[in-house]
Amino acid sequence: MSIVSKPANSMNSEGVFEPFPIADVPWEEFAKGQRFGMRFQHLSSYGGATQIGVANEVLLPGKQANPAHYHMLEEEHVFILEGALTLRLGDKAYIMSAGQYVCFPAGQKQGHALFNHTDVACRYLIIGNTQANDVAVHTETGRVAVKLMGVGYSGTATMDYWDSMNIDE
Incomplete structure (x- = not known):
């Protein structure tokens, strides 16, 4: 018996990304503690996108x-x-x-967060x-994430312009 695996994306044999049913896109899950978590499908990357992201969450x-x-x-x-959810936008x-x-x-410059306040799942596109x-x-935390560097900084980890420079040389 052979197992047929789903393709990694919607590209055909000629390298053209074709239409696809979203059921073909693998589900991923994210969870952090009791507060945070969701299921999602990266529709855009499955379809070949590199500039616009679309996820079914x-x-x-x-x-x-x-x-x-x-x-x-x-x-x-x-x-x-x-379904429904609560959008927290600033205050x-x-x-x-x-x-x-x-x-x-x-x-x-208003923080946004999505919270499901109901007793049923909420599905949305982001x-x-x-x-x-x-x-x-x-x-909430003051953390600043710099994507290019792949790191985050908090408000307590600050540097003056001349910090770590050997100015006595």
Whole structure:
């Protein structure tokens, strides 16, 4: 008996990315502690995209997708497909349900976070432009993530312009 594996993407034998059913895209899961977690499918990368990211995400009851944050270069869009969730945007909270949409423009200095306050799963599309040089500011912790460097910095790890320079040479 042979096992037929699913392809890694929607590319055909000529190197052309073709349409595909989202059921072909593998599910991934993320969980961190009791508070954070979701299931998601990277639709755009499966379809060959390199500049725009599209993910089908499922947020289970009582879970938050990510810590509150904003991006300096990347723009994010959320379109609710099924269920409902609470969007925390700065100091405000908004209940969003199927058919509602929100955009987080790059540089909008209000942290955003998605939390499922209901007892059923919420499914939504998240769309964004991938930026290799993006900087994300996490508003709850003060952490600043520099994508290009693959690291994050906190408000307590600061450097003066002349720190670590040997100015006596």
